[in-house]
Amino acid sequence: MIKHNFPVKGGRGYEGFLCTQSDGPVTDSSPLFGLDCEMCWTCAGLELTRVALVNGTGQCVLNQLVKPHNPIIDYHTRFSGITSLMLNPVNTRLTDVQCQILQLLPPDAVLVGHSLENDLQALHLIHRHVIDTSLLYRKEFGQRFKLKHLAKVILKREIQSEERTGHDPCEDALAALHLAQYFISKGPREVVQDHLKDLWEVEFSGDTHHSFSHQSHSPLAFGHALYTSGKSALYLSTRTDETHSLTNQHLCRRQRCTTHREVVCVFRRVVQSYTLSVLQFSCGENLQQTPAQRQQHLQQMSVCLKEMCVLYVGPLPSDTTEKQIRKLFRRCGRVRTVRFLHNTHGVHVEVVFDHLEGAQLAVNHLKEHHISDCHIKVRRPVHEWCLDLDERVSERQRDVLNHHMIYVCNLSSKHHHHDDLLQTFKQFGPIQHIIRPAKHAGKRRCRHAFITFEHSESAQAAVGVTLQMGNRKLSVCPALTPPHMTSWTHTQTIVTETSPESAEQSEGCDQLQMEHHIQKLDGKVGKVFGALEKNCMSIVILPGIRSGSVDYLGLCFIHIKRDDTI
Numbered sequence: 001m002i003k004h005n006f007p008v009k010g011g012r013g014y015e016g017f018l019c020t021q022s023d024g025p026v027t028d029s030s031p032l033f034g035l036d037c038e039m040c041w042t043c044a045g046l047e048l049t050r051v052a053l054v055n056g057t058g059q060c061v062l063n064q065l066v067k068p069h070n071p072i073i074d075y076h077t078r079f080s081g082i083t084s085l086m087l088n089p090v091n092t093r094l095t096d097v098q099c100q101i102l103q104l105l106p107p108d109a110v111l112v113g114h115s116l117e118n119d120l121q122a123l124h125l126i127h128r129h130v131i132d133t134s135l136l137y138r139k140e141f142g143q144r145f146k147l148k149h150l151a152k153v154i155l156k157r158e159i160q161s162e163e164r165t166g167h168d169p170c171e172d173a174l175a176a177l178h179l180a181q182y183f184i185s186k187g188p189r190e191v192v193q194d195h196l197k198d199l200w201e202v203e204f205s206g207d208t209h210h211s212f213s214h215q216s217h218s219p220l221a222f223g224h225a226l227y228t229s230g231k232s233a234l235y236l237s238t239r240t241d242e243t244h245s246l247t248n249q250h251l252c253r254r255q256r257c258t259t260h261r262e263v264v265c266v267f268r269r270v271v272q273s274y275t276l277s278v279l280q281f282s283c284g285e286n287l288q289q290t291p292a293q294r295q296q297h298l299q300q301m302s303v304c305l306k307e308m309c310v311l312y313v314g315p316l317p318s319d320t321t322e323k324q325i326r327k328l329f330r331r332c333g334r335v336r337t338v339r340f341l342h343n344t345h346g347v348h349v350e351v352v353f354d355h356l357e358g359a360q361l362a363v364n365h366l367k368e369h370h371i372s373d374c375h376i377k378v379r380r381p382v383h384e385w386c387l388d389l390d391e392r393v394s395e396r397q398r399d400v401l402n403h404h405m406i407y408v409c410n411l412s413s414k415h416h417h418h419d420d421l422l423q424t425f426k427q428f429g430p431i432q433h434i435i436r437p438a439k440h441a442g443k444r445r446c447r448h449a450f451i452t453f454e455h456s457e458s459a460q461a462a463v464g465v466t467l468q469m470g471n472r473k474l475s476v477c478p479a480l481t482p483p484h485m486t487s488w489t490h491t492q493t494i495v496t497e498t499s500p501e502s503a504e505q506s507e508g509c510d511q512l513q514m515e516h517h518i519q520k521l522d523g524k525v526g527k528v529f530g531a532l533e534k535n536c537m538s539i540v541i542l543p544g545i546r547s548g549s550v551d552y553l554g555l556c557f558i559h560i561k562r563d564d565t566i
């Protein structure tokens with residue numbers, strides 16, 4: 001159980017977990033219970049939002065929504081089916097469902113699930129007797145099948161339908177339960193013989209071992225030798241393409257992470273469980289592109305980001321002026337252009353903001369606004385560049401690089417000073433720096449700022465509070481603009497204030513970008529190296545690149561950790 005990351009009594013990191021009354025032995029008559037959980041992403045990580053428990057006869061004895069204690073960042077609706085509307089009236093907490101499960105499980109109960117360790121970790125529950133169907137049915141080199149595929153092949157059952165939003169935990173728990181019951185009733189040899197072709201895609205020749213061991217006649221590769229010697233390997237990457245030789249041969253546990261920070265966090269958590277770990281960081285790969293490729297990529301990104309700043313507003317009273325529109329929308333952010341549209345049934349305007357945050361605030365706060373008894377609507381554009389615009393906005397909201405940053409607007413020119421902003425927002429926590437338009441850009445332009453806190457909790461607290469500076473009510477929202485692109489729509493200089501000695505921030509050349517990437521990479525490698533045990537060997541490879549007819553050689557660093565110092 002420790003090897004497969006199950007919570008165990010006395011285990012490191014499981015001090016606050018609740019233990020079930022399952023210290024006694026199990027027998028052939030011990031009851032089986034199918035378990036499945038759905039989770040969301042909060043500021044504290046993955047937390048439980050729904051739990052389902054199915055008894056041995058297939059009856060769902062528990063199907064409960066659970067409200068996390070921490071603010072939710074991503075509901076994972078595509079997979080969990082959970083929405084904010086569903087959780088709003090829920091008062092059930094984690095401790096409540098823990099008590100219900102303890103009451104439902106007899107002392108000799110066996111919990112069944114697919115990748116069950118994740119469900120038990122979400123429940124903060126320790127249970128000794130488990131059957132994990134992802135470990136019962138495995139590919140040749142230990143890679144796990146998806147529950148949906150096993151249900152289709154073994155049970156001839158369709159689950160997790162694409163037509164339905166999210167998974168049904170009762171359905172998944174029941175499928176795992178039936179897979180375990182089938183395996184127990186048939187036995188492993190008969191299961192392999194019956195499904196060797198449709199599940200493992202191998203022709204049965206009467207000798208199961210012979211069928212498996214003679215699939216490949218190629219020389220023994222390093223990954224294969226590692227596996228056959230009983231060693232385990234881990235491969236972590238943020239890239240979607242799988243070019244590593246270990247991953248191609250399905251010889252190790254593969255996990256794709258969304259960010260480099262997640263790569264480091266996952267590695268530090270599971271490093272003790274694997275003989276070999278391969279971590280791939282792709283930061284700086286954009287610098288390997290040709291100038292033409294980079295220019296094309298930046299143009300596409302610029303078009304997409306600009307479209308996210310465009311709003312269409314109307315219908316408006318016939319006597320509406322551009323000055324009225326600017327006055328209405330500038331509380332959300334600086335308005336770049338206002339254009340009246342004449343080929344419509346009523347008066348409509350196109351409003352273009354300088355920042356994504358301005359457009360987002362306008363959509364959220366002005367969609368129910370009235371002007372002279374006219375109920376106006378604020379809409380985003382609809383054409384090929386904007387078909388997935390809502391998803392792109394959601395991606396910006398989930399970007400961990402912006403979790404510490406907020407956007408503030410509707411500032412007056414006399415209060416738009418570093419000290420005033422610092423005094424107003426330091427109540428929420430320590431501030432790293434404030435980014436604002438340069439002073440020479442003109443007073444009328446100094447109405448917004450980006451504030452970066454040291455902790456993401458401070459940024460979340462600042463967004464949820466009504467603030468005022470002077471006689472102005474501030475508009476605050478989470479930052480959406482990528483941190484390295486705070487000036488992507490500007491022609492004026494941007495100033496970052498981290499100390500009394502403020503300096504202008506230019507766009508930077510490739511050399512400065514490369515140095516920045518190397519500094520970030522150095523920090524990540526340092527954290528990885530710090531998680532290693534004594535006498536572990538680490539290899540860092542910086543691949544070379546070819547630009548035209550010139551080859552730039554790569555670098556390779558090899559080091560053995562002799563003590564606990566870095």
